[in-house]
Amino acid sequence: MNALAIDLTPVWLTLRLALISTAFLFVIGTPVAWWLARTRSFLKLPVESVVALPLVLPPTVLGFYLLLGLAPTGPLGKAWHAISGGSLAFSFSGLVIGSVLYSLPFVVQPLQNAFEAIGERPLRVAAMLGAGPVDRFFTVALPLARRGLVTALTLGFAHTVGEFGVVLMIGGNIPGKTQVLSIAIYDHVEALEYTRAHVLSAGLLIFSFLVMFIVHLTNRRLQARGL
Secondary structure: OOOOOOOOHHHHHHHHHHHHHHHHHHHHHHHHHHHHHHOOOOOHHHHHHHHHHHHHOOHHHHHHHHHHHHOOOOHHHHHHHHHHOOOOOOOHHHHHHHHHHHHHHHHHHHHHHHHHHHOOHHHHHHHHOOOOHHHHHHHHHHHHOHHHHHHHHHHHHHHHHOOOHHHHHHHOOOOOOOOOHHHHHHHHHHOOOHHHHHHHHHHHHHHHHHHHHHHHHHHHHHHHOOO
């Protein structure tokens, strides 16, 4: 067999997982970041701490507790099984849930910082002009926070692409179903197929560099335009 014959299924599965997870991260992370940036509630510190947990918690620990929750006997897994008859553990849907939770701080924190940097003045001016809370958010806050939004979504996407510990714990290593790129690389190394591991690892390395390059380039251009 050709040493360079690479199965690209894990690549497409990883990209699909990253795209879907990033969409959920935007929907979930944006209101959370907005609330954290605006609230003075005593709950702010506990919520910030919970959101930031994946930054310090070993992925295997997070994956273990997610596995317990997503298993057919767990709270989420039991509810999912009652609705769909399927299992969240060792499934693509379970990978999405785990990826969203694991990458949440990479989206929430840049967005929160961007929202806090806006300050009160632009929002007060918009309110004086008759803009309601929702209108102020979409027409003032989001446009002014676009640099943070670009950074957040790009980092969320890239972080999902590179996940290993969490997805291995909750998804296992099922080819075509839960075997993402990072796990495929591990498989090749374990089988001493270093050429295939090199090809996939080099591709991931180049991708990671391009992601960071694009983030910095985009932010510099937005800053140069005063956005």
